[in-house]
Amino acid sequence: MKVLLLEHPRKIARVRCNDIANTPLSSCLISGYAAGLLSGRGHEVKIIEGYLEGLSYGEIHRAVSNFGPDLLGVHMVYQWEREEDLFAFLGELKGAGKTPFIAAYGFYPTFAYEEILRHSQAIEAVIMGEPELTLARLAERHAGAGLQEIPGLAWRNRSGICIQPREPEPNLDKLPFPVRTEAMLRLPEINIEGSRGCYGGCTFCYINAYYGMGTHQTRNGDTPAEARVLLLRQECPRSGTGFGGRRNVPDFSRWRGRSPENIIAEIDRLLAEYGKRDFYFVDPNFFGPGQYGQDRALRLASLLKERHIHFGIEARVNDIHERTVSSLAEAGLRHMLVGLESGRDESLKRLNKMTTVAQNEKALKILRQYGIEPNVGFIMFEPDSSLQDIRANYEFLQRNALTGDLAITANVLYHPMIILQGTRAYHKLQEEGRLKLLSTTYEGTAGFADRQVAALASIMSGITNYLFVRMDGVWSGKAKEPKGAQLIYDHLNRSLLSYFEDTLARLESGKQLAPEEIEALVCKAKQEIENNFSGTD
Numbered sequence: 001m002k003v004l005l006l007e008h009p010r011k012i013a014r015v016r017c018n019d020i021a022n023t024p025l026s027s028c029l030i031s032g033y034a035a036g037l038l039s040g041r042g043h044e045v046k047i048i049e050g051y052l053e054g055l056s057y058g059e060i061h062r063a064v065s066n067f068g069p070d071l072l073g074v075h076m077v078y079q080w081e082r083e084e085d086l087f088a089f090l091g092e093l094k095g096a097g098k099t100p101f102i103a104a105y106g107f108y109p110t111f112a113y114e115e116i117l118r119h120s121q122a123i124e125a126v127i128m129g130e131p132e133l134t135l136a137r138l139a140e141r142h143a144g145a146g147l148q149e150i151p152g153l154a155w156r157n158r159s160g161i162c163i164q165p166r167e168p169e170p171n172l173d174k175l176p177f178p179v180r181t182e183a184m185l186r187l188p189e190i191n192i193e194g195s196r197g198c199y200g201g202c203t204f205c206y207i208n209a210y211y212g213m214g215t216h217q218t219r220n221g222d223t224p225a226e227a228r229v230l231l232l233r234q235e236c237p238r239s240g241t242g243f244g245g246r247r248n249v250p251d252f253s254r255w256r257g258r259s260p261e262n263i264i265a266e267i268d269r270l271l272a273e274y275g276k277r278d279f280y281f282v283d284p285n286f287f288g289p290g291q292y293g294q295d296r297a298l299r300l301a302s303l304l305k306e307r308h309i310h311f312g313i314e315a316r317v318n319d320i321h322e323r324t325v326s327s328l329a330e331a332g333l334r335h336m337l338v339g340l341e342s343g344r345d346e347s348l349k350r351l352n353k354m355t356t357v358a359q360n361e362k363a364l365k366i367l368r369q370y371g372i373e374p375n376v377g378f379i380m381f382e383p384d385s386s387l388q389d390i391r392a393n394y395e396f397l398q399r400n401a402l403t404g405d406l407a408i409t410a411n412v413l414y415h416p417m418i419i420l421q422g423t424r425a426y427h428k429l430q431e432e433g434r435l436k437l438l439s440t441t442y443e444g445t446a447g448f449a450d451r452q453v454a455a456l457a458s459i460m461s462g463i464t465n466y467l468f469v470r471m472d473g474v475w476s477g478k479a480k481e482p483k484g485a486q487l488i489y490d491h492l493n494r495s496l497l498s499y500f501e502d503t504l505a506r507l508e509s510g511k512q513l514a515p516e517e518i519e520a521l522v523c524k525a526k527q528e529i530e531n532n533f534s535g536t537d
Contacts, residue, residue: 003135004045004069004071008076023077023108024207024284026282026283027107029193030075030105032181034073035178036132036178047181061098068099071135072099073105073131102122108442110129110422111206111420113154117161125153125154128152132175134166137150152166177269178193189312192279192280197211197254199254204424268307277308279310283314285319301324315336316338316355317339320338325366338376340363340378347379347389376412378412382416389453391504410468413497414463470530
């Protein structure tokens, strides 16, 4: 069978140009893994890189027509606003008879399947969770075979929308290595996946909900609403406890890792074929649970050291131990993203991070000891933040030297909690009647419980979003730096800190800021940003 996997063209709104939560980085290999499995089973597979190649829908239409797929899989990455161009394009393909069956897959459709199936008649099924095995079953099914026979699908029938869950593959070593397109290989680093899932249970993260879609006791034949409530009750117990019904206790069954030997076999093949020596592990949780995770990382480090490569990873702070980091640094570790999220233990508990401020600070110290300045995840503003939380966050950032670089400062001083479908936060706010949906069901927002926090968040959001857009060309590498760049950046960095600290102090003193005062302050900051660049463009 001929299978085409489409990475559709997509746009990031200007206000999201610095938003790392568009989709988990691991999504970049979803189509590649699916193509690897399908090819291994004898199917003819093609990946169209609509996004990376900058293709128009007209160009994609011609490519689809030329290939003539029996099955079209569409990797729908994120939909901050409903992309009518994509739905219209799929409808056009279907109407013209260019492909008999269209299925969507990825993080976004896993949670928004009901909305997608109701909105687009061209999409006949949505794959929930990991797509490889379900796509293979779709490709292998006989003409006319019922979709109810294929686990991992949501689909329409006469009575509405039905779902059939699937157990995820427990042994990742069984999956063929992912197919990498020419466009992917042009990226600065080769992305590689060493594990899936996470043993944590952060309220703002849907990693576990995605990878665990098939493991929940969802009953075959449930309506989407019944299935969603059942799933979320297991992911997000009403009692507020962590996974397994225990507060702040990690669930070690949610993480699956490839063996170090299997990972090395893939790296050796990539080195032999392409000679590139820069890699990035896209795992949301590189280490995995407990001593097992540390031992596995040490084994992998010993094998990587012989390959003389450089690589980056993403990790939880409680997994950062000196012995392991030392070994990984010797093996070529150069970059790490760590989710600090807050500088106050009370906030970390609300977020169910299962970490402490002390662990955050210890992790930073260890990483810097080995020459690794981490990229940090930080949530300055939660819906339930107090000014006391904000002050503790600011002092934590200052104390730990995390406000000395403009790009980092702009990020940590503004970042709100993003509320996405499939997360515990989304479900909790929905139950409380506080969730407000934006363009789609995929993302919601909630007003701040504290008016003073709302005022500061509005000011910092307005200032930093303007700065992100102004600097997007430089920070993305598409434009040259202005003359005297470092002096400009240092001045803007000090200015951002002053706006934040001065406003926080005013609010702490009891000052109420009217909407026009907030707008005037943001306009003043924008003008200051422009003045810094005057004569440099």
